[in-house]
Amino acid sequence: MQAKLLLEDGTLFTGTSFGSDRESVGEVVFNTGITGYQEVLSDPSYCGQIVTMTYPLIGNYGITRDDFESIRPYVHGFVVRRHEEIPSNWRAEYSVDRLLKEYDIPGISGIDTRMLTRKLRHFGTMKGILATGNKSIEELQEMLQATPLLRDQVARTSTTQIFSSPGSRERIVLVDFGAKSGILRELTQRGCDVVVVPHTATADEIRALRPDGIQLSNGPGDPKDVPHAIEMLQSVLGEIPVFGICLGHQLFALACGADTGRLKFGHRGGNHPVKELSTGRCFITSQNHGYTVVEESVANTELEVTHINNNDKTVEGLRHKQYPAFSVQYHPEAAPGPHDSSYLFDQFIEMIREHKRNTPTIPRQAALVAQLKGEQ
Numbered sequence: 001m002q003a004k005l006l007l008e009d010g011t012l013f014t015g016t017s018f019g020s021d022r023e024s025v026g027e028v029v030f031n032t033g034i035t036g037y038q039e040v041l042s043d044p045s046y047c048g049q050i051v052t053m054t055y056p057l058i059g060n061y062g063i064t065r066d067d068f069e070s071i072r073p074y075v076h077g078f079v080v081r082r083h084e085e086i087p088s089n090w091r092a093e094y095s096v097d098r099l100l101k102e103y104d105i106p107g108i109s110g111i112d113t114r115m116l117t118r119k120l121r122h123f124g125t126m127k128g129i130l131a132t133g134n135k136s137i138e139e140l141q142e143m144l145q146a147t148p149l150l151r152d153q154v155a156r157t158s159t160t161q162i163f164s165s166p167g168s169r170e171r172i173v174l175v176d177f178g179a180k181s182g183i184l185r186e187l188t189q190r191g192c193d194v195v196v197v198p199h200t201a202t203a204d205e206i207r208a209l210r211p212d213g214i215q216l217s218n219g220p221g222d223p224k225d226v227p228h229a230i231e232m233l234q235s236v237l238g239e240i241p242v243f244g245i246c247l248g249h250q251l252f253a254l255a256c257g258a259d260t261g262r263l264k265f266g267h268r269g270g271n272h273p274v275k276e277l278s279t280g281r282c283f284i285t286s287q288n289h290g291y292t293v294v295e296e297s298v299a300n301t302e303l304e305v306t307h308i309n310n311n312d313k314t315v316e317g318l319r320h321k322q323y324p325a326f327s328v329q330y331h332p333e334a335a336p337g338p339h340d341s342s343y344l345f346d347q348f349i350e351m352i353r354e355h356k357r358n359t360p361t362i363p364r365q366a367a368l369v370a371q372l373k374g375e376q
Helices: 037-041 096-102 113-123 137-146 153-157 181-189 203-207 227-236 247-255 343-358 364-375
Strands: 002-007 012-019 023-031 049-053 077-079 106-109 126-132 163-165 171-175 193-197 213-216 242-245 260-276 282-293 303-309 315-320 325-328
Touching: 002 106, 002 137, 012 096, 023 077, 023 113, 023 137, 023 260, 023 282, 037 049, 037 096, 049 113, 077 126, 096 106, 106 126, 113 260, 126 137, 163 181, 171 181, 181 193, 203 227, 213 227, 213 247, 213 343, 227 247, 242 247, 242 343, 247 260, 247 282, 247 315, 247 325, 260 315, 282 315, 325 343
Parallel strands: 023 049, 049 077, 077 106, 171 193, 171 213, 213 242, 242 325
Antiparallel strands: 002 012, 002 126, 012 106, 023 126, 163 193, 260 282, 260 303, 303 315, 315 325
């Protein structure tokens, strides 16, 4: 069956349909990863987007349930040069086509993804509609213009219930803005007692869980669409150690008085070089974001820049000058890789321990007695 991808500037791509048979509108973006298409499809940060893979052969090693980064895919469409219908890998359980059909996501193959990527790099990401069937170009243009891009992606991808992954060491509250499973995996591998909370969790609700640290997850969309998280952060900063990743990094910056802005075409792939300013070391990182912290806005805050992107010099890491809190724009839990930056989770745990040594807390029994006396 024929499929069409129509961009808001009028550019039309015609190819072959796979996945679901329907129309879908989203922000058209590209990812430069050679491997990891399953992790891309299941990354909640792609919610509301039509993802183009620049590597030409997609689907050759199939899909396996073990490699999902969330409970389901949230992409609005999938664009590839060549779709391999029959995967060849001993771990494969089924094909990309079946995955897309299962979650009602349309795909298109057989188009010039190199041309599409060059257009997005030159003009920036843009709205598009991916459609199968016989609708005319005029009908598709009308649907495209009438359908706004999503602004509630975090609410769509965040958990609605608190749940835990028990451990014997530090208790970490993971605030889920659309978290990848890799973050939970890295924390549990270090023995942490992880409690996952919705994006709407308030500072008092988090305090009631008596955490040793707060992990701010990745997530989709504009950080300014999540103002309640900024308010929560402003309340707990300095009281509880904080580590932010991706969207969590941007929210941390906003909570400290910095600003964020939209990138022309974003950073999406597994090969982005990041420089650590304190050592001069370069790390190869996995990234997926369309917004960034505005470097000039950091100057009048209590933040300092710790990492920069070696390609375009955008801010990739921040640290608070007074409080135990830091963040990175990239993904240290990267799956399928690279794993250069997984040490940051160890730094987070060490920061928690140092904070506990420097600020001993009142024993729980004494705090309970004081509370009961106050109520009387």
